[in-house]
Amino acid sequence: MLPGWLTPAQQTWLVGQFRIWAAGPVPIRAASVHGHRMSVQSVCLGWHWQPYRYSRHADDVNGAAVLPLPDWLVRLGRRALHETGHPAEHVARYTPDAALVNFYDIGAHLGMHQDHDEVCRAPVMSLSIGDACTFRFGNTATRTKPYTDLLLRSGDLFVFGGESRLAYHGVPRIHLDTAPAGCGLTVGRVSITLRMTGLTDSPEKPAPR
Ligand SMILES: O=C(O)CCC(=O)C(=O)O
């Protein structure tokens, strides 16, 4: 975890990008898991995530193609890996191809889960902007204790990989009125989570005759 990794100017700029991504072509939405609407809203880049798979089109929203993952996010991801002490050869190979960008309104939360829809086990990283949250980081065996509750504030970077890559984690709560002035958000929290899926596009199926 690197507190205050993003400058206020970077945070504001990222919130501006978030607003553009959220407008579409696949608009931001709350996904449904087993028929229950999540309280977190999300929009994707690179690959569209719907519980529990990735696709290039948002079949569960409007069928539109997902926006590409911008190169600057790949570079930001590599710099994050470098600055969290990962070896140079891992940094060079790190090519995130999906971002799940989440918006937590006050009252939103994210249950304990593993990020295991990726084929690749390269680290996942989360960037926080806006209101602070309690981020619960647990163990790889169960969604219950032992876990550690961290406070992630606007600008913080959190990276999990290696032995922790499949650790259960979640966001039990957002802390009201904690977004710093000048971060670009007055209410709620945006998290940008970068992943390297290891997925490739499958060849087009021949049209049925
Ligand atoms: O909001 C966060 O920092 C984490 C989100 C998360 O765990 C996910 O998108 O899989």
Ligand SMILES: [Fe+2]
């Ligand atoms: Fe996650």
